[in-house]
Amino acid sequence: MDFQVIADNFTYFMIGSWPKGDLGGVALTIYLAVTSCLLSFIFGLLLGLLSVSRHRFISLPTMLVINLVRGVPLLMVIFWMYFLLPAFFGHGFPEIRTVIIALTCFTAAYMSQIVRAGVEGIPRGQLEAGTSTGLKHWQVMLYIVLPQGLRNMIPSFVNQFVSLIKDTSLAFIVGVSELTHVATQVNNRTMAYPTEIFLFIALVYFLLCYSFTSLSRWLEKRLSWRKSV
Amino acid sequence: MKKGFMLLAMILTVVTAAAAFAAPPANTLAAIKKKGVLVAGVKDSLPPFGYVDEKTRTIVGYDIDFVRAIAKRLGVRVELKAVTSASRMPQLEEGNIDIIAATMTNTPERAKQIAFSDTYFRTGQAFITRKGMVHSLKDLAGKRIGTAKGSTSEQNVKAALPTATILSFDDYPQALLALEQGKVQAVTTDEAILAGILAKAPNRNQFEIPPFKISDEPYGLGMRKNDKQLVAFVNKTLLAMEKSGEAARIFDKWFGPRTPFGLHRTFKIVAGK
Numbered sequence: 001m002d003f004q005v006i007a008d009n010f011t012y013f014m015i016g017s018w019p020k021g022d023l024g025g026v027a028l029t030i031y032l033a034v035t036s037c038l039l040s041f042i043f044g045l046l047l048g049l050l051s052v053s054r055h056r057f058i059s060l061p062t063m064l065v066i067n068l069v070r071g072v073p074l075l076m077v078i079f080w081m082y083f084l085l086p087a088f089f090g091h092g093f094p095e096i097r098t099v100i101i102a103l104t105c106f107t108a109a110y111m112s113q114i115v116r117a118g119v120e121g122i123p124r125g126q127l128e129a130g131t132s133t134g135l136k137h138w139q140v141m142l143y144i145v146l147p148q149g150l151r152n153m154i155p156s157f158v159n160q161f162v163s164l165i166k167d168t169s170l171a172f173i174v175g176v177s178e179l180t181h182v183a184t185q186v187n188n189r190t191m192a193y194p195t196e197i198f199l200f201i202a203l204v205y206f207l208l209c210y211s212f213t214s215l216s217r218w219l220e221k222r223l224s225w226r227k228s229v
Numbered sequence: 230m231k232k233g234f235m236l237l238a239m240i241l242t243v244v245t246a247a248a249a250f251a252a253p254p255a256n257t258l259a260a261i262k263k264k265g266v267l268v269a270g271v272k273d274s275l276p277p278f279g280y281v282d283e284k285t286r287t288i289v290g291y292d293i294d295f296v297r298a299i300a301k302r303l304g305v306r307v308e309l310k311a312v313t314s315a316s317r318m319p320q321l322e323e324g325n326i327d328i329i330a331a332t333m334t335n336t337p338e339r340a341k342q343i344a345f346s347d348t349y350f351r352t353g354q355a356f357i358t359r360k361g362m363v364h365s366l367k368d369l370a371g372k373r374i375g376t377a378k379g380s381t382s383e384q385n386v387k388a389a390l391p392t393a394t395i396l397s398f399d400d401y402p403q404a405l406l407a408l409e410q411g412k413v414q415a416v417t418t419d420e421a422i423l424a425g426i427l428a429k430a431p432n433r434n435q436f437e438i439p440p441f442k443i444s445d446e447p448y449g450l451g452m453r454k455n456d457k458q459l460v461a462f463v464n465k466t467l468l469a470m471e472k473s474g475e476a477a478r479i480f481d482k483w484f485g486p487r488t489p490f491g492l493h494r495t496f497k498i499v500a501g502k
Contacts, residue, residue: 008283017286086323175273175311185281188274188402192431 005193006200009186013200016177024177026204032096032168032178033208036103037161043104044111049141051112052119062112069109075170078102082174099171107164114156118149151223158216162209169205179204257327258458265305269296270312270326274400276425277483277490278332291483292330295349295450298475299328299466313400315379318343321451328463329451332422334381344456345449346463349476351496353442354385355420357408357427360437363415369393375404375413381446382418389443401426408436419446421484421492428489447502464500471498 006013016024023031050062069077081102086093122145130140172181183201187194261267271292272279279290288309300307310326317329321343335345356363356374363369371392376382378397387395396413398404404416405426416423420438427433452459470476476498484492 012281012283012286017281020285021287083319083323086325175313175316177273177311181311184400185274188400189276189280189283189429191402191405191426191429194402194406 001196002193003196003200005186005190005196012186013179013182013204016182022177025182026179026208028096028177029165029168029179030208032099032103032171032176033161033165036100036107036168037164039100039104040107040111040164041157043108045115047108047112048115048119051116054137066109066112069105070113074102074106074167075173077106078170078173081105095171095174095176098174099168099176103164103167106167107160110160111157114153114160115149117156118153119145121152122149154216154220154223158213161216162212165209165212166205256458257453257456258462261303261305261327261459266308267296267300267303267305267328268308268310268326269293270317270320270329270331271296271309272313272331273309273311274402275332275422276429277488278422278425279330291350291479292332294479294482295467295470296328296330298470298479299463302466302469303462313379314377317451321453324453327452327459331451332419332448333451334419334446335449336381339451342454344452344454344460346452346460347467347498347500348447348449348496348502349467349498350421350448350480352419352421352446352448354382354417354444354446355423355438355442356415356417357405357423357436357438358415359408360435363439365439366390366441366443369415372414373412375407375416376418377401377404380418381444385444386417405430417443421490424484424490424492467498468500 013025015027016022018024018027047062047066051059051066053059053062072080078099081098082095085098085101119141126144126148127140130144131137135143168178169180171178172184175181177185179201183197187197190197271288271290273288274280275290277290278292279288281287282289288311293307293309296309297307310320312320312326312329312331314331314333317326317331317333318339320326321329329343332350333339333345335348339345356369358369366389369390372390373394373396374386374390375396375398376386377400383395383397386393396404396407398407401416401418401422404413407413408416409430409432416426420442423438427436427438430436450463452463467476470479477494480494481487484490484494486493
């Protein structure tokens with residue numbers, strides 16, 4: 001084992017060709033994960049609420065879209081977006097944005113079902129009690145059901161986001177130079193150190209995911225403390 | 230069910246219409262000058278044609294030097310996009326890139342779909358094997374042979390060795406690893422690429438490139454079929470580079486006697502070839 005190769009290429013693993021060229025490596029992986037994470041949280045919440053709508057003409061099409069996305073491998077979603085988006089938005093649609101959109105679509109579909117389960121997990125009595133105090137349906141959702149539901153959803157959200165971090169590695173298929181792609185480039189140039197390089201890459205992914213779970217565990221504790229007050 | 234078909238038909242119509250609407254520009258040469266940038270599809274992990282330099286952390290190589298020379302004469306800057314053997318032609322036809330400079334062999338089949346420049350690099354398909362195991366093509370009959378997906382090497386070796394089992398890998402380092410582990414008895418692709426792989430391999434003295442070739446591989450720069458002006462400009466540039474000695478200098482810089490490859494230039498850039 002000779003880890004000199006990691007030291008020699010450390011900057012490239014971390015930030016890619018930046019600042020002379022495009023951002024890459026770990027920095028790009030984090031950027032992809034964080035952006036898609038925030039977006040898919042928003043869209044997942046929205047899709048989830050739409051899918052539990054009392055109006056069938058809202059909930060049925062939503063479920064159709066969700067099931068369509070969930071029924072296709074992520075690699076396919078990325079590839080589809082890659083060739084579909086330029087068709088709609090013209091040429092030179094940035095690959096990084098393509099990947100973010102694909103990851104968001106994919107993760108939001110899964111998130112929506114977590115939201116759905118979370119909302120349906122709140123006893124019906126709460127909803128009825130809310131309505132009987134004169135609140136509108138959306139008010140009951142916003143002020144009574146969601147605050148309780150979201151707290152229960154946190155562990156499942158964390159799960160989903162951890163797999164999102166790892167899913168960013170699929171961005172290599174459209175030539176986005178995130179961590180995995182960068183590692184392949186270095187491996188193909190040096191040829192002699194695949195074990196060292198991919199051990200290091202695995203460690204970086206682990207650290208990324210582990211720090212995210214630790215952060216969310218801390219967040220969870222804080223929220224449950226609020227609950228007890 | 231009927232509704233589903235209607236929906237599918239509608240989506241397909243919209244997609245096709247949108248695709249037609251956003252078709253690549255008719256005159257790429259003018260468009261490149263207007264944008265001030267030439268977008269080139271290159272390999273990013275195939276030394277010395279295109280790979281990421283350790284110090285500068287940017288893509289460099291033989292292919293890249295040609296693209297830069299063309300862009301310099303156009304007075305535009307270069308944007309490099311990494312492509313693979315399988316993705317480069319769709320990328321070009323989608324309009325995501327203007328030109329392919331990615332070790333692409335000019336074949337009649339490909340020339341039906343895209344336009345090729347004059348040959349800017351010439352090599353032939355050979356094999357890497359364990360030392361002393363293979364003396365002629367016959368020795369490889371019925372053996373397992375590794376190569377890369379979507380390359381001409383894959384098709385050539387199937388034709389030359391119909392009895393062999395061909396295993397296609399994502400890239401050449403994977404194929405070499407399979408050779409080291411004994412999963413394949415030979416790795417095949419263009420000799421220049423093999424020389425590059427062998428120069429970097431950790432235990433290279435166990436392997437050799439036997440002196441026979443199964444094909445002639447003229448590399449051309451790929452452009453869209455209707456980009457007549459761009460093709461003409463690129464060919465003019467290539468010939469000028471040959472005349473001024475710039476093309477030979479680029480060859481020596483990446484493949485010459487002072488490199489690990491130690492190759493001699495046995496071809497010249499000629500108009501119409």
